[in-house]
Amino acid sequence: MDSLITAAARALAAGDPLGALNRVALRDDAPALALRGIAMAQLGDFARAKALVRSAARAFGPKEAVARARCVIAEAEIALASRDLGWPARTLDAARSTLEAHGDHVNAAHARYLEARRLLLIGRLDDAEHTLAGLVSSPFPPAGYPPALKTAHELVVAGIAMRRLQSKTARAALDQAQRAARLAGIPALTAEVENASLILNTPAARLIARGEERLLLLDEVEALLASKALVVDACRNVVHDAGKAVSLARRPVLFALARTLAEAWPEDVTRETLIAQAFRTKHADESHRVRLRVEVGRLRIVLREVAGVSATRRGFALVPGHARAIVVLARPVEDKHAAVLAFLADGESWSSSALALALGASQRTVQRAIDALAAAGKVQSFGHGRARRWVTPSVPGFATTLLLPAPMPSD
Numbered sequence: 001m002d003s004l005i006t007a008a009a010r011a012l013a014a015g016d017p018l019g020a021l022n023r024v025a026l027r028d029d030a031p032a033l034a035l036r037g038i039a040m041a042q043l044g045d046f047a048r049a050k051a052l053v054r055s056a057a058r059a060f061g062p063k064e065a066v067a068r069a070r071c072v073i074a075e076a077e078i079a080l081a082s083r084d085l086g087w088p089a090r091t092l093d094a095a096r097s098t099l100e101a102h103g104d105h106v107n108a109a110h111a112r113y114l115e116a117r118r119l120l121l122i123g124r125l126d127d128a129e130h131t132l133a134g135l136v137s138s139p140f141p142p143a144g145y146p147p148a149l150k151t152a153h154e155l156v157v158a159g160i161a162m163r164r165l166q167s168k169t170a171r172a173a174l175d176q177a178q179r180a181a182r183l184a185g186i187p188a189l190t191a192e193v194e195n196a197s198l199i200l201n202t203p204a205a206r207l208i209a210r211g212e213e214r215l216l217l218l219d220e221v222e223a224l225l226a227s228k229a230l231v232v233d234a235c236r237n238v239v240h241d242a243g244k245a246v247s248l249a250r251r252p253v254l255f256a257l258a259r260t261l262a263e264a265w266p267e268d269v270t271r272e273t274l275i276a277q278a279f280r281t282k283h284a285d286e287s288h289r290v291r292l293r294v295e296v297g298r299l300r301i302v303l304r305e306v307a308g309v310s311a312t313r314r315g316f317a318l319v320p321g322h323a324r325a326i327v328v329l330a331r332p333v334e335d336k337h338a339a340v341l342a343f344l345a346d347g348e349s350w351s352s353s354a355l356a357l358a359l360g361a362s363q364r365t366v367q368r369a370i371d372a373l374a375a376a377g378k379v380q381s382f383g384h385g386r387a388r389r390w391v392t393p394s395v396p397g398f399a400t401t402l403l404l405p406a407p408m409p410s411d
Contacts, residue, residue, distance in 0.1 A: 008035045013148075015186035017042035030059035034071055041074075042188070046082035047387060050075060066102045069095035073111045080114055082389070083350040085122060085357050089115065105140035106149060113152045120159045121343075122358045128160055147184035151177050151193065158196060167219035171200060205235060208263055208328040215332060230307055230323035232262040234330040241306035241323050253278050254299050261309065261318035265326040268317035337369040341392065344379055349389035 004023045011019035017039035024032040037052030057071035072095035079087045096111035112135050119128040135142060135153070142153045154177035161170035174197050181190045203215035207224065216224065225231055231240040237249040239258060248255035256278040261269055275284040275292055296316055300309045307326070308319040320326050331338055343358055344350055352370060356363040370390055373379040381390050 005031045005035065008032075008039075012038050012042070015042070015188055030056050030064075030067065033059060034067070034074065037071075037078075038074055041078045041081060046078050049078050050082075053078065065098050066104060069098040070104075070107055073099075073107055073114065076111070076114050080118055081348070083121075083348050083354045085118055085354045087118075105138075106146065109135055109138070109140060109142075109145065109149060110152070113149070113156060116156045117152075117159075120156060120163075123163075123360075125160055125163055128156065132156060132160075147180045148186060148189060150180040151184060151189055154180060155193065155196060162199060162218060165218065165222045165225065167200065167222050170218070174200070203332045206330045206332055208330055209325065210265075216329075221329065224327070224329065228322075228324050230262075230320045230326045232259050232326070232328045234259055234328060234334075239303060239306060241321065244306055246302055246306060248302070251298075251302070253295055254302060257295060257299050258303070258318070259328055261316060262326050262328045265318050265320075268312040268315050270315040272315075274315060337373055340366065340369045340373065341378065344390060344392045349382070349391045351386070351389055355390075 004027075008020040008023040011017070011023070012035060020035055020039045024035050027033075027036075033052050033056035037049045037056060039049075040046075040052060041049035053071050053075045057068050057075070060067045060071065072091060076087055076092045076095075079085070092111055092115060096108045099105075099108040099111070112131055116128045116131040119125075119131065132153075142150060145153060154173045158170045158173035158177065161167070161173060174193065177193045178190075178197070181193045184190075200218055202217070204218040205216045205221050206213050207216050225233075225240050228242065233240060234255075237247065237252075237255045239246045239248065248258065257274060260274055260277045271289060271292060272284055274296075275288045276282060278295065279288055279291070281288065296309055303309070306321050307323070308321065310317050310319050318326055333341075335341060339359055340355060343355055352367050353363055355370070356366045359366060370379060374381065374390075379390050379392055381388055383389050
């Protein structure tokens with residue numbers, strides 16, 4: 001490897017893409033193409049970066065398997081940064097295996113972290129944790145990582161912990177990430193850690209109890225779920241009590257009834273109000289009243305271990321089992337399209353297809369939501385066709401952890 005390529009590579013490792021381009025911008029050999037692609041990615045031109053890295057992979061000969069595998073990993077990183085989440089996992093896994101076979105354990109571990117971060121974005125926490133476990137038990141564990149890779153490890157650990165509502169674990173991981181980022185000396189990496197740390201110091205949810213509301217930080221949410229209160233969690237559609245969790249995620253009518261009753265506790269709720277909230281109708285007839293009795297009966301059955309539902313003269317009331325109080329945990333912002341906003345609020349640009357994959361929804365459904373948000377001035381786009389991306393004009397002043405998809409232990 002010649003001196004210019006070596007110097008450009010060192011500049012990229014230090015987070016200096018312009019310094020790298022100054023050395024290889026006019027060269028079209030395979031190593032220079034790869035370095036130019038990585039530099040363009042660091043500068044935010046993902047389309048150009050992807051084209052250059054692909055050209056580099058083609059330019060490397062069949063005997064240069066390691067170099068080609070590194071190009072595959074660089075392309076995967078560009079895809080992650082541009083929120084193109086549909087890349088073929090088998091291709092990345094094959095590249096990782098090639099690097100491990102040739103002793104390039106640092107880049108092989110980097111490939112695993114890219115996959116873990118992708119899994120984290122689409123809410124597959126168990127798979128992300130499994131990927132991390134494979135790294136910890138590998139012949140090249142995180143203790144021996146260089147600072148930049150150590151930072152990536154701690155960021156993934158913190159991301160999983162925040163979605164699991166484990167604030168102490170998240171804070172410890174972010175502290176480790178901050179120290180590793182300082183050692184790496186890469187400004188962009190330090191900024192990423194700082195942005196992740198902000199989540200722990202911004203409102204993550206609202207507490208609704210006895211007609212009053214207040215905002216909660218993530219550690220306060222964790223403490224609430226560990227308390228002796230019966231918590232109707234409107235962020236995950238789950239009812240918590242004394243370590244028990246009853247999921248109503250697939251039963252929206254029952255959850256609507258549970259939330260309405262919980263918000264009114266210790267008072268009861270009229271039948272008309274329950275019908276309006278659960279069935280989304282303003283004009284109740286006898287059929288709605290019959291259906292309400294049926295759904296209340298079903299709610300009694302699913303909540304029998306944590307709470308009861310008693311009939312009153314006006315309607316129904318929620319009765320705690322062993323809990324001292326009943327509260328509602330709600331999202332900090334309950335916009336109709338809050339889940340889409342939660343992803344866009346990470347500061348990156350998203351395609352509608354990536355949002356659909358992350359949300360587990362159809363692309364058409366996501367596109368309708370984006371169109372509504374754009375009409376309201378809450379999101380904006382750039383590019384055309386498949387290259388079109390969406391961003392928020394400014395990041396909302398609340399944490400998005402509880403808006404992102406993450407299965408509860410009971411699911």
